[in-house]
Amino acid sequence: MSDPKKLFGAKVRQVRKEFGWSQEELADACELDRTYIGGIERGERNVSLLNIAKIAHALKVKASSLIDF
Secondary structure: OOOHHHHHHHHHHHHHHHHOOOHHHHHHHHOOOHHHHHHHHOOOOOOOHHHHHHHHHHHOOOHHHHOOO
């Protein structure tokens, strides 16, 4: 099984880029730190449900779409 943190991070990066945002823009929209977003995208962070919801809301997608891998 692939690492779910890396799969989630790759999905966040994909959707963020489709949205046309930098990591900093996403972080601002989520009220999270840019380095935290970078850690998520690299699969280094074990993201809480609350932060998954914040990221999904900012990207205007369902949270389930970010963990559908």
